Amino acid sequence: MEKNAKALYLMGILQDDRSSDVTKRGMKRLRYRYTFKFSGKLVCRRTFHVCYDIGRSALKGIMSHMLEHGVVPKNHGNKGRRPKHALCFDDVQRVVAYLLNCAEREGIPLPAAPRGRDNIPQIYLPASTTKLDLFKDYQQNCASNIRIVKLTAFKSIWSSCVPNIRIASPRDDVCAICENLRKRVVDAIEEDEQLEATDAYGDHIRQGKRVCLLINNLYLYYAPQNLF
Incomplete structure (x- = not known):
């Protein structure tokens, strides 16, 4: 009962x-x-x-x-009360703005939604990033007179408001060329084939790092100084 x-x-x-x-x-x-x-x-x-x-x-x-x-159902004493630590709209909006800026700066959007019922494509952040790292960066970028939400609220706002922004797993954090080159390395039988595939794989990774560094530098040059 x-x-x-x-x-x-x-x-x-x-x-x-x-x-x-x-x-x-x-x-x-x-x-x-x-x-x-x-x-x-x-x-x-x-x-x-x-x-x-x-x-x-x-x-x-x-x-x-x-x-x-009298004989009526019991209600909790805090029912209908707004907690003192409740988040306001501006607090949530600042977290969402920060996550959208991170996704625009470092994210890799998918060309289409992964499932038919989704109308917003996924955006993957680098696999080396963690939610704790993003939270610490969010704290540093907030002005001194702005309320900073806690880590639990930060994660809750993320999952509720912008669930399409995700941190890629090591399996997801690769492109089609990476997959093909890695398959060539695994399937290579001759030593020369394996060395050739390994060199091509390394060149592709170094090229990707240079492109990523260039994009980040361009964003930092043209982006506004303040995130909020």
Whole structure:
């Protein structure tokens, strides 16, 4: 039985045999006397605890709730309240802007969405990057008068608002040419073929690093100084 349903069930049992709200003299009753029953038979309070598997404090809480509100479901005291540490729209917007800037600067977008139901293509960040590294960089780029979200909130905003930005796994962080060259190295039988494939693979990796460095330098040259 669920907690709220069990509490309502016990309230009904206690309410039936509870003393009235006024005394014999017509005064407001300050103390209420309850009778405890199980299967229609009177039992002691300790037996009531055991039979209904409820602790002493929980039963006292149910009785206090009945005195104050009657036989109604219990609500948590913080229900409807906004926590002091709740994030505002600007906090979320700054994190999203930072992640979009990172994706534009370092990400490799896929030509199309991987599945038919997705309308936004995936953007892969380098496999050498971690969420903790990006969070530390986000902290450093925030101004001193701007609220910085915690790591857990940073990850939650990332997964909720921009799930298409992902960190590539080592398997994903390769292109088609890399796959073909690596396959040539594995499938090579002669030593000359293996050396030729290895040299071609190394040249391709070095060329990719030069292109990546050039793109990063161009972005840093033309990008605005402040990310936010």
